Amino acid sequence: MEHGVIKLLICHGLEVVDYRVLLANPRLFREGQVSNTTRVAGLIQNALPELDGDFKKAIGAVPGFQNRMGLMHFPRASGFNAEIIIPQEASRVMKVSSETYQLTWHRLKDRLDRTRWLVMAASRRSITSMMDTTEKSDIAVTTLELRPFPLARAVNQPDAVIAWAAPDGCDVVITKESIPVEHQSLFWGADMVEDTVLIDRLTEIVGRTVNTFNETSPEGPLSEDVPLIVCGSPIRRDPDISMRVADNLRRPPGELSSPLIYSEDFPVHDLVINMGLTLRDV
Numbered sequence: 001m002e003h004g005v006i007k008l009l010i011c012h013g014l015e016v017v018d019y020r021v022l023l024a025n026p027r028l029f030r031e032g033q034v035s036n037t038t039r040v041a042g043l044i045q046n047a048l049p050e051l052d053g054d055f056k057k058a059i060g061a062v063p064g065f066q067n068r069m070g071l072m073h074f075p076r077a078s079g080f081n082a083e084i085i086i087p088q089e090a091s092r093v094m095k096v097s098s099e100t101y102q103l104t105w106h107r108l109k110d111r112l113d114r115t116r117w118l119v120m121a122a123s124r125r126s127i128t129s130m131m132d133t134t135e136k137s138d139i140a141v142t143t144l145e146l147r148p149f150p151l152a153r154a155v156n157q158p159d160a161v162i163a164w165a166a167p168d169g170c171d172v173v174i175t176k177e178s179i180p181v182e183h184q185s186l187f188w189g190a191d192m193v194e195d196t197v198l199i200d201r202l203t204e205i206v207g208r209t210v211n212t213f214n215e216t217s218p219e220g221p222l223s224e225d226v227p228l229i230v231c232g233s234p235i236r237r238d239p240d241i242s243m244r245v246a247d248n249l250r251r252p253p254g255e256l257s258s259p260l261i262y263s264e265d266f267p268v269h270d271l272v273i274n275m276g277l278t279l280r281d282v
Contacts, residue, residue: 001029001033001034001040001060001061001063001129001130001133002029002032002063002166002167002168002233003026003029003032003166003167003168003190004023004024004025004026004028004029004167004190005021005022005023005024005233006020006021006022006024006040006043006044006047007019007020007021007022007270007271007273007274008020008021008022008044008047008051008274009271009274009275009277009278010051010052010053010055011260011278012053013282014259014260014261014282015260015261015262016260016261016262016263016266017052017053018051018052018053019266019267019271019274020047020050020051021267021270021271022043022044022047024039024040024043025039026190028040029190031064031065031066031168031187032063032064032065032166032168032169032187033063033064033125033126033129034063034129034130034132034133035129037129037132037133037136038136040133040137041132041133041134041135041136041137042137044133044134044137044139045137045138048137048138048139057140057142057143058134058139058140058141058142059141059142059143059144059145059277059278059280060130060134060141060143060144060145060277061144061145061146061147061150061273061277062122062123062126062127062130062144062145062146062147063126063129063130064123064125064126064129065168065169065171065185065186065187066123066125066126067120067121067122067123067126067146067147067185068090068094068095068096068101068120068121068183069118069119069120069121069146069148069180069183070090070093070094070118070119070182070183071108071116071117071118071119071181071182071217071218071219072086072089072093072116072117072119073111073114073115073116073117073218074114074115074117075113075114075115076110076113076114076115080115082105082107082117086103086105086117086119087103089119090103090119090121094119094121096121100123100124100125101121101122101123101124102121102122102123102124102127103119103120103121104119104120104122105117105118105119105120106118106120108179111218114218118179118180118181120146122144122146127144130144131144143280145277145280146183147164147171147173147273148171148173148180148183149180149276149280150272150273150274150275150276150277150279150280151164151171151173151180151231151272151273151276152173152175152178152179152180152276153178153275153276153279153280154231154256154258154272154273154275154276154279155175155229155231155254155256155257155258155276156256156257156258156259157175157178157227157229157254157257158175158176158177158178159175159176159177159223159226160174160175160226160227160228160229160254161173161174161206161209161210161222161226161227161228161229161251162174162175162228162229162230162231163202163205163206163228163229163230163231163232163245164231164232164272164273165198165202165230165231165232165233165234165235165241166232166233166234167190167192167233167234168187168188168189168190169185169186169187169188170185170186170201170202170205170232171183171184171185172184172185172205172206172209174209174210174213174222176219181213181217181219182209182212182213182217182219183209184205184208184209184212186201186205188201195234195238195241198234198241199241199244199245199248202230202241202245203245203248203249206228206245206249207249210222210249224250224251225252226251226252227246227251227252227253227254228242228245228246228249228251228252228253228254229242229253229254229255229256230242230245230246230253231256231268231269231272232269232272233269233270235269236267236268236269236270256268256272258275258279259279259282260275260278260279
């Protein structure tokens with residue numbers, strides 16, 4: 001769900017079965033989230049009978065630009081209690097509180113004498129927005145993910161810089177060994193922006209994200225050969241945006257290489273998040 005748009009995709013294994021991109025009144029959204037869940041749920045309910053394929057489960061991306069993700073390193077030590085330490089560090093480093101964010105974490109492969117933890121923080125308001133909407137539309141969502149994860153799967157590149165653009169904001173993700181290790185997002189409001197402005201904004205936030213990663217992350221620095229992949233609905237309208245942002249940052253442009261099977265007219269840039277969601281269990 002994005003500002004003024006609901007995107008549905010049905011897949012059987014790696015094959016795209018059907019999809020819909022539904023337009024909705026932008027007034028039903030706020031900061032990338034659904035603000036009127038009843039109205040948006042009605043749109044989804046009306047579309048479901050027209051879709052081909054019987055789906056048994058549904059996976060969604062947490063909407064909004066308030067969500068956070070970070071990679072934390074800790075010394076190996078006996079008595080380390082993730083339930084206590086990680087929320088404390090998330091509050092200090094990621095500026096999130098367990099009162100307003102749902103925190104989850106996953107331990108990655110250790111590096112030398114350090115443990116590595118991927119920490120995710122979804123605003124409770126974003127989760128409620130999604131769950132209320134899907135429940136009212138009679139869709140049983142089994143899993144919610146932050147956008148960096150479906151983006152990483154959809155791009156299908158082990159190391160990449162990914163910029164995903166929407167009408168009201170963008171996400172930038174850095175992946176290493178196919179794992180998101182850095183994420184920043186920017187909300188700029190619902191007013192449409194010209195392509196030149198969009199290019200400037202993407203250039204600025206991608207550059208800032210890479211600089212932050214290089215300066216602060218134990219996983220860095222990032223090689224200059226790592227490609228930049230720019231995707232999202234505005235890129236479908238003007239594919240040259242991707243090349244111009246890459247040129248500005250002197251980084252090689254990359255392309256989506258999803259393993260999904262779809263027709264030539266399939267709107268890849270519109271449904272890139274959905275594509276990554278469907279690959280979660282494939």
